[in-house]
Amino acid sequence: MQKLLEEIVAVLPEVQVVGDCDKIIKDITADSREVREGSLFICLKGAHVDGHKYLEQAAASGAGAALVEDVPEVCPDGLTLLKVADTRLGMEVIAPFFYDYPSKTMRMIGVTGTNGKTTTTNIVRAILRKAGFKVGLIGTINIMIEDEAIVAHNTTPDVV
16 A cells, blocks of 8 residues: 555645655655554554654654645655645545555454443454454454454554
8 A cells, every 4th residue: 555645645634744755655654663654654652652852763664655734844854744734634545545445345344332242243343254254343351363362452552
């Protein structure tokens, strides 16, 4: 999956660009440890950590661009900054666009309530798999993609 940076800029409302948009973006991430050549690094402000502190690290790891709320006095060499009012809202626009709006081709089922969600989702998953469907499951215990289990770090993963 890849997109031209100028295509990404075009879908972001009220974005200010600092740098060159003539780049290919091959990946998007909000985790500076996952940045690779051609990544778009999303600087999220959290309760304890501000992603803006990792701009230099992201640039050194090959990021081509970064989505920011704050523009630093000195921009890391080669890094294009996309300044928006809220990087979380920007991420919610960029991620579906970058991945060609995957929810448009998937059926989704949501399970809510106080008790029994994990049991219910696992029963529904088993029934659908037995019926021959490809199934993914996002829950509080883990994330399942067919037979692959991924540890869930948050009860609700971010949009990327």
